[in-house]
Amino acid sequence: QSVLTQPPSVSAAPGQKVTISCSGSTSNIGGSFVSWYQQLPGTAPKLLIYENNKRPSGIPDRFSGSKSGTSATLGITGLQTGDEADYYCGTWDASLSSGVFGGGTKLTVL
């Protein structure tokens, strides 16, 4: 059971938009920055979003992040088949004094 809750799977058609939620508490999301990672099959995770809504260099603006209270959301527009991957949210938990990840969401582009 992960500290952060994500839907196990989401799906949408190519070109459409999808959102992935990440729910936590005041000890983690509510008090810390949220990051999002994309993990393509057989590869290491890749940082997509940091500080809730910022994109590292090279990440297209089709990817966006937001945070409100104890929840965060990753948005992906203009879906491509290459976006099929597992997506994870992550943050720091002050009560645990450790980092935490969500359980991951598998995105299927139909």
Next chain:
Amino acid sequence: QLQLQESGPGLVKPSETLSLTCTVSGGSISSSSYYWGWIRQPPGKGLEWIGSIFYSGTTYYTPSLKSRVTISVDTSKNRFSLRLSSVTAADTALYFCARGSRRNDAFDIWGPGTMVTISS
């Protein structure tokens, strides 16, 4: 460009100690802006944060593994290490090392990962 590379045995016997090293190249491990972490992923499952270390030696561990985990840093060799004692089959996983930001706790650079299987 900074790169990370995990190394260590791919097979460990139950009850023994798992030992992995992450070598940092293309940059210094002694940066006050970053820390160094270990994350694992059991087959077919999600990411699990194991622990982190600053170049000064300060460590943080996830509570569920705290009694069995030790992370250390060797600044002279630009590398950091993970030791996990009394392993069981549940510790079978793909182990990643990564660089974390002190400002925002995001892991921006990851190693490719190394698979460790616990089996007799």
